[in-house]
Amino acid sequence: MITADVIKSLQSSDAVFVSGSTEAIAHKVLPPEQADSESLVFVSKADQLEKALKAQATIIVAHKSLSVPTDTKTTFFTTPNVQLAMSAILPLFDGKMNRFNQETKIHPTACIHPTAHLGQNVSVGPFAVVGEQVRIGDGATIGAHVVIECYAHVGAHTILHPQVFIGAYCELGASCEIHPHTTIGADGFSFAMAKDGTHKKIPQIGKVILGDHVELGANCAVDRAALTETRIGSGTKMDNFCHVAHNVIIGENNVMAAGFKIAGSSTIGSNCMIGGDAAVSDHVNICDKVIIAGRSGVTNDVLQPGAYGGYPLEPLRDSLKTLANLSQLTRIRKEVARVVKHLGLKEE
């Protein structure tokens, strides 16, 4: 239950008060096509605005290009960027923090090693395990059943959702968010083949380091380095089921969709966007500002910013043509056979 006044008091340049009562109350947020009179609605287009008005939505946050009517009871905000407006306003409706506090800040069932150091205002859920010499920054939220092994660090205001695993010595920055069943700091995959064909494990004694504002989806895995560090830079976001192998170095502000995989010792710069199920081979380097389409396979260095796609990787425009021509392949084969026959060429 949020009043327009609270939104106005955010003083966000992404949600500017325009008209209507600041005492308007929104009980929920709904998409335009499901709007009702108790809802706040974000609208990007004229038809969405029409739907929201028809439903008598109590508060509308409209893209600034839309003409806001003056003859309604609705309270209006405008924004230069609807997504940024959502990013600014939706936290008011988000009960996420309530999920973590069953009864108390530090749940009595949590198993916290006496040498662990917890900052101010840290929340620890039921059955969480916090190991020897672990350090947790101020305001961090540790979900139920999280395991943080010895000597790991968790930065201030970071959220670890239930059942996350943080391996020994790994370091997470501030304001990260890690979703359930994600594994940070399992062993890298590394074996030496002996003469008898068996594989001898090479212990993985390095760690994982995440910068600040890193988000990892559910059921991801980031392996610890063989000797040194696997790194994911500040502001990088990964969706569910992403796999980051040992010794990988990833820069800042990248976005990786679900199922992204990167093999050992590869590097990615900053400000890249990588589509779902794309994979990067080992020891490959990708520079800054690269866009890679979903399902692509990157087996060689990408040294120029730009958009790419396909397996093998091509400039995006070429990869889309290749993809389209794939559906022509049967016809092409027949045409070639016809030509060869027409010319009376012998089969080779």
Place this chain on the structure above:
Amino acid sequence: MITADVIKSLQSSDAVFVSGSTEAIAHKVLPPEQADSESLVFVSKADQLEKALKAQATIIVAHKSLSVPTDTKTTFFTTPNVQLAMSAILPLFDGKMNRFNQETKIHPTACIHPTAHLGQNVSVGPFAVVGEQVRIGDGATIGAHVVIECYAHVGAHTILHPQVFIGAYCELGASCEIHPHTTIGADGFSFAMAKDGTHKKIPQIGKVILGDHVELGANCAVDRAALTETRIGSGTKMDNFCHVAHNVIIGENNVMAAGFKIAGSSTIGSNCMIGGDAAVSDHVNICDKVIIAGRSGVTNDVLQPGAYGGYPLEPLRDSLKTLANLSQLTRIRKEVARVVKHLGLKEE
């Protein structure tokens, strides 16, 4: 240890008693090639029947098209559908429920919020966490280390295997089964890009709703909607490692094999079958009764029932030809070069 009499008393049209002693006892169920005299055996084909008879299996459940011998000690049932017979009889041999009851119905170590409501005959395993205002239906089974966040609902007779995560406000229907390490209700993946290239999180304040008889394999992830609901309809079954992004709507009685992924806001009708590692892009709609081959990539709407495959998606028959012709691609390239040379055409 099950007697033929118990099977007979199921009065299932998928397992009809034919001949032999109803006191025959089966200690286990084995495939025909491993049958022994203590085993119940399902047989679809004549050679399987022969093997089971040779092994003197105590009970044989045979497809009705097979001729059942009368000169044996074996007890016989027949069935119009061996798989449905397995579905009817195997629960008698399945000790699944024993797995959940270490000592008591509600394990003393479980952490159940005083405001949670548990129905009749609910089982809760060690260290399970059941949050504020959670509602659990009659006869539900909550495994060890399951986390159910506040305000979530779990329907009657639903089984949550150990270590499952159910996020706040999510709703599961009756008779669902969710396997270990599956995450229901993690945040959808959604960020607004700010001018400085950083990505601002858009809070995900919606939920996940599963119908009745939904089964999700191990290590799956179904994300909560941005504002409203991510839905999986009754009777839909997914194998391990399936990913369902925010705002996806999936209908009833679908079957998805391992590694299926579907991106945000896409929809799937009912009675579809989708193969392993197939992926559906965002905002794509697939109608009822569609079959999609493994590894396919669906990037456009599929509006006609039928079988499809490939990436890009084609009717299945065409996609199989495309696939077969891929192995011809090197030969085709050479043929084309030969023709161009033969004709004295200039290279372009």
Place this chain on the structure above:
Amino acid sequence: MITADVIKSLQSSDAVFVSGSTEAIAHKVLPPEQADSESLVFVSKADQLEKALKAQATIIVAHKSLSVPTDTKTTFFTTPNVQLAMSAILPLFDGKMNRFNQETKIHPTACIHPTAHLGQNVSVGPFAVVGEQVRIGDGATIGAHVVIECYAHVGAHTILHPQVFIGAYCELGASCEIHPHTTIGADGFSFAMAKDGTHKKIPQIGKVILGDHVELGANCAVDRAALTETRIGSGTKMDNFCHVAHNVIIGENNVMAAGFKIAGSSTIGSNCMIGGDAAVSDHVNICDKVIIAGRSGVTNDVLQPGAYGGYPLEPLRDSLKTLANLSQLTRIRKEVARVVKHLGLKEE
């Protein structure tokens, strides 16, 4: 903190003492390019040796082909195989076992059924659940939040990292290592379709059997068999996110990279290497000593040892040509159109 003397006392043929003080102390292990005077460094090539010497590394383990200088304070070992040397020496620097012992061998919060049998020197972490009649071999390490269901066996010296799931009746051999969030023994995916289009579950009453020295990465899933056994043979290693369906039989000393998937009832021999994201269809048989490239799709039996790749699968050499020619597909289509036009052939 390890002295050269301790390494020498390993008496490993993969790390032979050559020269320098046996009292040299290494505080850490670093790659050549990050070496410092407190580090042990493994070097394979002349330029790495140079870097390590320049950094005055305290101990260098060099490939035997390199000329080891005699005019330095550095202590030298040589090896015929640097990876095997790492496998032999790095355990001395690996604090893995410390991760598991918060305070005591058997953590007081662990929930161990009175009928479970634990061998000598077993370690059990906080909140681990060990079910009825479970048997755990000598020296095994059970991490925090592990769930081992009733009647399962865990072999001697096996390590289960935190949050692993071992289903009822499953059997793990000796010296296995299973990483966090891996699921062993969830149900196979099996349904019988009823006439009304609903899918009836076929109970999965078999189990999973792992041999000795099996390693599974984080977030893997190995399903229990329908009636009998899903098997992974001794010495086989799988990276993160691998999926093994019910009734699969995998032999010994195989290596599977991340995201490998194998569908029901397929078999793999021994000493195979399979790349990342490769998939094997159901009921396919792969013989010994097969190498399969990453992303391959195996839909037919592979009956000859050798290297293969692609989808459809081809001999590796052919698959690389096919892959390369994919980028030529647009050009090929245009050439064919030009030829057809040049010859005045009618379109078909």
